[in-house]
Amino acid sequence: MPIYEYECGGCGERQEFIQKFSDPQKRKCPACGALKLKRLLSAAAFHLKGDGWYVTDFRDKDKKKKKDDGKADSKADSKTDGKS
The missing domain is CATH 2.30.30 (SH3 type barrels.)
Known part of the structure; x- marks a missing residue:
């Protein structure tokens, strides 16, 4: 309650x-x-810890996006370097 x-x-x-x-x-x-x-109106406070849904469902998505962005940038750089 x-x-x-x-x-x-x-x-x-x-x-x-x-x-x-x-x-x-x-x-x-x-x-x-x-x-x-x-x-x-009071703000609720809670702390996420352990190996639950926070780690598996949310935290890794940001890391994957950053890695994918880095790969896309390196491909774009290699294409521009080859045309010079």
Whole structure:
């Protein structure tokens, strides 16, 4: 379940709540009781490590493109050198 961060418009208190996607937004501030809670937009953080999909599916594609670009440049250079 995701963790949602809320801020009270009345007292400024910030709190986090674990909620289901289907749960309604919280409205009442647990600190002051005001009905001014607003859900904040928070950036999610995660770290990719190990030999999973990141390494096999994404990381190597950039290396292959750079190698292919280098081969295309060397072929173009050899053609121009032969015509001189």
